[in-house]
Amino acid sequence: MGEEVLRKIAQARARARVRRHVWPLLHLRPGGFLWLTIAGKRLQGWVVIDMDAPIITAASKKQGVAATWKKSFGFHPLAAWCANSRECLAMLLRAGNAGSNTVGYHIEYRST
Structure with missing residues (x-):
């Protein structure tokens, strides 16, 4: 693999590491994870x-x-x-x- 591909992989791993840390913390919010409400329907479990x-x-x-x-x-x-x-x-x-x-x-x- 070239340097550019390795750099992209490193960036993706860094983003994934941050998400693995932050997203579980979002569940601890008073309202829980940031589920969307569209047309009055809560889309729980949907990203x-x-x-x-x-x-x-x-x-x-x-x-x-x-x-x-x-x-x-x-x-x-x-x-x-x-x-x-x-x-x-x-x-x-x-x-x-x-x-x-x-x-x-x-x-x-x-x-x-």
Whole structure:
């Protein structure tokens, strides 16, 4: 394995170590773990991953920026958030002209 792969593995292990420590502590909160309530129904036992593609504008020419569909200039990253804890799980930096619902990006994202 190359250095880049080993670095990614180390980062993943560090995040997993933090989650193994913090998430059990969340159960000790007065309200318990951060279960979501959607449309009046509590989703106990569900960890929800929210995928989003926000537009981040850039004031100057930077690597990877491009014109967005809103006619601004910047980035259009693909992000994965844990909706329960509002924790950012991962992010893929993409050019501003990247589509928000492009299957190719989701497949690329899943494999990284």
